[in-house]
Amino acid sequence: MSQRIDGHPYEMIQILEHQRREGNTIGFVPTMGSLHRGHQALVEASRNDGNFTVVSVFVNPAQFGPNEDFDTYPRDNDRDFELATAAGGDLVWYPDVADLYPAEAQTSVLPGDLAAKLCGVSRPQFFPGICTVVLKLLNLVRPHQTYFGEKDFQQLAIIRRMVADFYLNVDVVGCATVREDDGLAMSSRNRYLKPADRDIARTLYRTLQAAKAAFAAGERDATALKTQLTEAWPQGLELDYLAFREPEFLNEVTQLEADTRLFLGAWLRGIRLIDNAAVG
Amino acid sequence: MSQRIDGHPYEMIQILEHQRREGNTIGFVPTMGSLHRGHQALVEASRNDGNFTVVSVFVNPAQFGPNEDFDTYPRDNDRDFELATAAGGDLVWYPDVADLYPAEAQTSVLPGDLAAKLCGVSRPQFFPGICTVVLKLLNLVRPHQTYFGEKDFQQLAIIRRMVADFYLNVDVVGCATVREDDGLAMSSRNRYLKPADRDIARTLYRTLQAAKAAFAAGERDATALKTQLTEAWPQGLELDYLAFREPEFLNEVTQLEADTRLFLGAWLRGIRLIDNAAVG
Incomplete structure (x- = not known):
């Protein structure tokens, strides 16, 4: 009880x-x-x-x-x-x-x-x-x-x-982060998202997946990968940060390692969205 | 042991x-x-x-x-x-x-x-x-x-x-504050005082005693007493503050009560001196 x-x-x-x-x-x-x-x-x-x-x-x-x-x-x-x-x-x-x-x-x-x-x-x-x-x-x-x-x-x-x-x-x-079926990280603020927002909100998840795929394919240059992912970021989703960091002090890294995390922060029509994952 | x-x-x-x-x-x-x-x-x-x-x-x-x-x-x-x-x-x-x-x-x-x-x-x-x-x-x-x-x-x-x-x-x-025989509040920094400094250092204690005496004689006007004590402050002892405050949040008071405290801070040739006491 x-x-x-x-x-x-x-x-x-x-x-x-x-x-x-x-x-x-x-x-x-x-x-x-x-x-x-x-x-x-x-x-x-x-x-x-x-x-x-x-x-x-x-x-x-x-x-x-x-x-x-x-x-x-x-x-x-x-x-x-x-x-x-x-x-x-x-x-x-x-x-x-x-x-x-x-x-x-x-x-x-x-x-x-x-x-x-x-x-x-x-x-x-x-x-x-x-x-x-x-x-x-x-x-x-x-x-x-x-x-x-x-x-x-x-x-x-x-x-x-x-x-x-x-x-x-x-x-x-x-x-570990719990995700919706479509990959969007669970958040109390997800209820503010309209159905039409959903696909663009998934950009964060897709970007994490892209970083993991690049790391798995041998990419180790954090700066180059950051540039590539930033250039692919869609219009209409305001990017606050896209950053590769080590997991304890969250210092910037130039060389990707398995425990390097990609951190993402954005606003979608004023709704705060964040996500992160280790690349390895 | x-x-x-x-x-x-x-x-x-x-x-x-x-x-x-x-x-x-x-x-x-x-x-x-x-x-x-x-x-x-x-x-x-x-x-x-x-x-x-x-x-x-x-x-x-x-x-x-x-x-x-x-x-x-x-x-x-x-x-x-x-x-x-x-x-x-x-x-x-x-x-x-x-x-x-x-x-x-x-x-x-x-x-x-x-x-x-x-x-x-x-x-x-x-x-x-x-x-x-x-x-x-x-x-x-x-x-x-x-x-x-x-x-x-x-x-x-x-x-x-x-x-x-x-x-x-x-x-x-x-x-309670422990004092030397001459009234000076015990402090690790007192060892820096030269014998010739001792009398002027005792200004803090004398000022607290003067405030208590004034309160005992019926003074309740904090502003008037502050002015009087500040005017009596000696040359050669740099006054940082002389303030009547209530004892919990140390807010200024205009009317003295028994638990109002007088707070004193000063420097004597770079040596930090502080003291305080309730007026009542």
Whole structure:
């Protein structure tokens, strides 16, 4: 029987304290709601690791810019509860903004160079806001393991860095991107796409596949491949970045290796689309 | 028998894990070394609270500005060990810079408005550097209680804020300022003062005493008292700030109350001097 906690974390903390005393480990999946199969895969991974699994649903105001979609970001708490519990979640927590950002709160996390790259260039508030809320959530839930999707690979790298730099006592588990049948990476914002947008939105997936095919065919020159893929990018899909990076610090590479990742960011009529994959 | 740990925290963490399993609570006194009776009072407070008491000695590079005294800050690890253990410290830990700031570390803490006031105006790196190292230390030591002196009252307020904002599981204990016989607040930098400087350095203490006397005599107008005290400030002691503030957010006050604090910051031939006290 899964539990639903709205608002203040006190009751959740009691439940988790009980679980720890029983000898159970805690797995934690922080989300912004609008759950899809990508989130469900994180919940399933936590269950498969044997954890009592907590899912938080919180649309984090700190990670949205003033002209971004905080107010219109999709919210459906009842449906999220169904999807989280169907995947094996034991407790779904819906904090209010005042639970995580009371009026007097003023301390935040400042991620470093990693957060200034890729998505951080056009969205400077994004990763500081994510790190701040994730640190708060981790300190409240105090999980043994926490799960993040590789679709947001830069976020995963920054969270891993924060956990290491602050000596947080938690294991960060990255899970493979879950895709729609047509290859589009699962995203809560995909619901904004009109059917007619779908083919051009798949450009990101097709570009990743093209990079993998080139690598498999022996291409090792990152600069040449970047030029080729950029030239093939379609009109009508605004390219934010197309970048080959190593997977830990996301530094640029000139020579492709199997773990080099291609990172893509774009806007389609104002809808944010990102994707990434290793070329090898 | 007190223990001394140099460098990497692994051995300390094992010892503290053992203490917790034995049912002991952990008290933690973070210091920059050059221990004096002020630090010893923090160690004694932790001992009196029944804690297994850890003292860290670490001159934190992140809290010094480029033209400040990081390189010349006094260091004497053997003497510090004697003073810490004489006061009842059970374990003294001397991390190396690479233990707390490995080359790949890049995540830091950004305190808010509290850190932009008083000492934060002239020393912008100071409180972000303190918060970052204190968060790291707290996460490594994982104490039940941690002790800070009220001489650094702004630091204490900022640490309390960070602990609340990040939901850290530790009790922050503030301890009264310890003073020399002539009233000068204990400080590691007092050793830089020449005998001839001593009388003018005592201006801070005399000013606090004057404010208390004025309050006791019925003065409630903060602005008038500030003007009066500033006009009495001597030549040769460079005033950084003289400010009446409430004790939680350090906001300015116009009406003095018993818990209003007078904060003083100054330089004497380049030597930093600070002090504060409640007027009531």
